Amino acid sequence: MTDRAAFLRRAGLSLALALGVTLAIVAAAGAPPIDTLAVMLSGGLGSGQAWLRTLSALVPLLLCGAALCVTFAANLWNIGVEGQITLGSVFCLWFLRDFGLSGGLPGELAVAGSLIAAMVGGMAWALLSGVLRTHGRVHEIFSGLGLNFVAMGVSLWLILGPWKRPGMASMSGTEPLPAALWLPALGGKPMSLWGLVLAVCAFVFVAWLLHRTFFGLTLSAVRQNAMAAERLGLSPKRRMLAAMAIGGALAGLSGGILVAGLYHRLIPSISGNYGYTAIMAVLLASGSLRFLPLACLFFAVLTVGSIQLPLSLSLDSSLAGVVQGVLVLTLFAARRILPAGLGGGRP
Amino acid sequence: MTLDYAAALLGAVLFAAAPLILAALGETVSERAGVINLSMDGTVLFAAMAAFAAARATGDPWLGLAAGAGSGAAIAAVLAVFGLFLGASELAVGFVLTLFCRELAYFMGHAQARQPGPDLGALSIPGLSDLPLIGPAVFRQSPVVMLSLVAVAVVWFFLMRTRPGLVVRAVGEAPAAAAARGLAVKKVQFGCALIGGALGGLAGGFYSLAVKPGWGHPQGCEGAGWIALAIVIFGGWKPVRVALGALFFAAIQVSGIALQDVLPGLSGTLFQIAPFPVMILTLLVVNLRRSAAFREAARRVPLLGRFMPRTAGGAPGAIVGALDKGF
Numbered sequence: 001m002t003d004r005a006a007f008l009r010r011a012g013l014s015l016a017l018a019l020g021v022t023l024a025i026v027a028a029a030g031a032p033p034i035d036t037l038a039v040m041l042s043g044g045l046g047s048g049q050a051w052l053r054t055l056s057a058l059v060p061l062l063l064c065g066a067a068l069c070v071t072f073a074a075n076l077w078n079i080g081v082e083g084q085i086t087l088g089s090v091f092c093l094w095f096l097r098d099f100g101l102s103g104g105l106p107g108e109l110a111v112a113g114s115l116i117a118a119m120v121g122g123m124a125w126a127l128l129s130g131v132l133r134t135h136g137r138v139h140e141i142f143s144g145l146g147l148n149f150v151a152m153g154v155s156l157w158l159i160l161g162p163w164k165r166p167g168m169a170s171m172s173g174t175e176p177l178p179a180a181l182w183l184p185a186l187g188g189k190p191m192s193l194w195g196l197v198l199a200v201c202a203f204v205f206v207a208w209l210l211h212r213t214f215f216g217l218t219l220s221a222v223r224q225n226a227m228a229a230e231r232l233g234l235s236p237k238r239r240m241l242a243a244m245a246i247g248g249a250l251a252g253l254s255g256g257i258l259v260a261g262l263y264h265r266l267i268p269s270i271s272g273n274y275g276y277t278a279i280m281a282v283l284l285a286s287g288s289l290r291f292l293p294l295a296c297l298f299f300a301v302l303t304v305g306s307i308q309l310p311l312s313l314s315l316d317s318s319l320a321g322v323v324q325g326v327l328v329l330t331l332f333a334a335r336r337i338l339p340a341g342l343g344g345g346r347p
Numbered sequence: 348m349t350l351d352y353a354a355a356l357l358g359a360v361l362f363a364a365a366p367l368i369l370a371a372l373g374e375t376v377s378e379r380a381g382v383i384n385l386s387m388d389g390t391v392l393f394a395a396m397a398a399f400a401a402a403r404a405t406g407d408p409w410l411g412l413a414a415g416a417g418s419g420a421a422i423a424a425v426l427a428v429f430g431l432f433l434g435a436s437e438l439a440v441g442f443v444l445t446l447f448c449r450e451l452a453y454f455m456g457h458a459q460a461r462q463p464g465p466d467l468g469a470l471s472i473p474g475l476s477d478l479p480l481i482g483p484a485v486f487r488q489s490p491v492v493m494l495s496l497v498a499v500a501v502v503w504f505f506l507m508r509t510r511p512g513l514v515v516r517a518v519g520e521a522p523a524a525a526a527a528r529g530l531a532v533k534k535v536q537f538g539c540a541l542i543g544g545a546l547g548g549l550a551g552g553f554y555s556l557a558v559k560p561g562w563g564h565p566q567g568c569e570g571a572g573w574i575a576l577a578i579v580i581f582g583g584w585k586p587v588r589v590a591l592g593a594l595f596f597a598a599i600q601v602s603g604i605a606l607q608d609v610l611p612g613l614s615g616t617l618f619q620i621a622p623f624p625v626m627i628l629t630l631l632v633v634n635l636r637r638s639a640a641f642r643e644a645a646r647r648v649p650l651l652g653r654f655m656p657r658t659a660g661g662a663p664g665a666i667v668g669a670l671d672k673g674f
Binding site: 025028029030077079132136137138139141142143145146147149150152153157276279280283314315316318319320321322324325326328329332333335336 | 385425429433434435438439440442443444446447448449450451453454455456457458564570573576577580617619620623624626627630631634635637638670
């Protein structure tokens with residue numbers, strides 16, 4: 001009871017602080033603060049179209065957030081989510097090109113296969129980071145970060161090289177896929193809500209995995225004391241690799257959904273910062289699965305709403321990231337100012 | 348290859364390396380005291396914006412550089428307050444700060460985008476600039492090149508040859524032991540974080556006032572801070588080796604631009620990302636060398652063992668501890 005009260009007070013304090021700091025920054029940039037917030041909110045929530053855009057931004061955030069919860073549960077700093085998304089989208093398009101465009105598989109099967117290929121791609125990239133940690137003693141922050149840049153290089157090379165549009169290489173991406181190879185639209189909506197269905201399923205799966213299975217229990221043992229877990233015969237290295245693999249697969253799936261369900265081609269930096277934003281969302285939710293969907297939804301609204309800023313007020317759309325950063329930082333401060341009871345603490 | 352061409356090539360590498368050297372030196376000072384500043388990438392970008400904006404407002408690029416350094420120190424102060432005094436995870440705060448500063452730089456720099464502004468220009472040191480090769484490459488150059496070379500000497504001397512430098516290294520190696528000896532560990536760490544942030548801020552100013560003059564979205568220095576972090580590992584936390592690492596990575600990037608005409612199939616991105624696989628391989632080699640399997644192999648093949656002490660260069664103890672603690 002006191003824990004919940006402390007949590008609410010903390011959340012309230014950090015929201016108020018973040019709102020104050022954000023308004024100050026907006027005012028310092030010479031923009032009308034209240035109008036700016038109004039534009040962002042209506043851009044993210046103001047119409048049916050806005051809601052659709054917000055939901056389609058929620059999909060990769062929720063998938064990557066769930067992925068991060070699995071790896072954080074094993075005490076791994078999985079900063080390589082961006083790269084895992086990118087590799088997922090590369091594998092997805094590779095499958096669609098080789099089995100869909102060539103007519104080897106019927107459309108639906110090719111799309112389903114491409115999403116599985118995307119999961120494999122993300123998993124492979126995450127496992128690379130994981131093996132470097134468990135067997136090469138390279139910290140996952142540095143391998144993940146490095147592999148993010150390598151993945152970006154790989155996708156750019158494909159876009160400008162082997163997969164370039166006929167006749168010309170273009171930074172606008174590869175040749176668009178035919179509609180038969182799209183993730184089908186649900187209820188005639190322009191954006192595929194199948195992605196949302198998959199993301200919610202993945203989230204439920206992760207919640208079940210972490211809280212209701214022996215595997216989840218062993219992950220938390222590894223996180224709390226790797227040495228003791230080793231003595232208990234829980235083989236922390238294998239658990240870490242498993243956590244990385246699951247996380248990578250979910251991140252890869254979001255890359256696949258971005259290709260098959262939204263862009264219908266590979267574009268440069270397709271991961272669109274979703275991997276990094278998801279880390280912020282998980283930090284904001286303090287690693288708790290209960291608050292993660294809310295944090296992801298809020299960040300999706302900010303991200304989509306800020307797209308209106310250049311058009312309406314000629315401000316840079318990066319304000320979304322500013323608000324997200326301020327929120328997380330003020331939450332860190334609020335934790336110290338209003339410490340919770342035993343149940344609070346960091347994930 | 349004529350002497351003139353060699354001088355131009357050397358000059359280009361030194362010019363491209365100058366901000367990398369500064370940012371990597373800053374990170375070295377910070378990490379040597381045991382503070383991992385993961386916000387370096389955002390610091391460089393924000394400082395680039397702040398330096399350019401200040402230079403435009405005052406008309407003086409040197410004041411701009413000072414503003415860059417000041418903003419870098421301010422960002423590092425936020426990191427240090429959260430990490431050292433509020434008990435937050437340094438890694439988490441640094442990472443959030445780097446994203447935050449990047450977005451803040453773009454948001455606040457909107458008015459500066461693609462505007463003309465002052466830059467640092469070139470400087471010629473009378474006498475020295477007539478030396479063959481070195482003259483045009485170093486002494487008839489942008490002042491940032493000379494500044495970066497001076498910074499290498501200063502940081503090396505400070506860390507390796509002065510008493511305060513010894514204190515810094517002791518604090519970073521074993522904070523608990525240093526505290527038991529009566530050293531003000533947190534004060535030293537705070538100070539070093541500020542110096543490191545200021546150097547990172549100077550690097551940002553170098554970009555927007557000299558190497559890639561101006562401000563835009565993107566500015567062109569994105570990722571430089573991450574490369575600097577990689578270079579610190581590559582250089583084994585030793586100032587001179589770190590500077591050589593920065594030169595090496597700058598040479599890769601410059602040769603990438605030069606090779607674009609010869610090998611159009613290999614796009615420039617390949618050379619932009621080159622530091623990162625090299626960083627991962629470096630870490631792998633450094634860490635494998637400490638593994639039991641390698642020690643065993645070195646016992647059997649003495650030749651392997653001969654290289655071991657020579658290339659050993661590990662992270663300061665406090666850094667290893669912070670990374671092991673995880674999230």
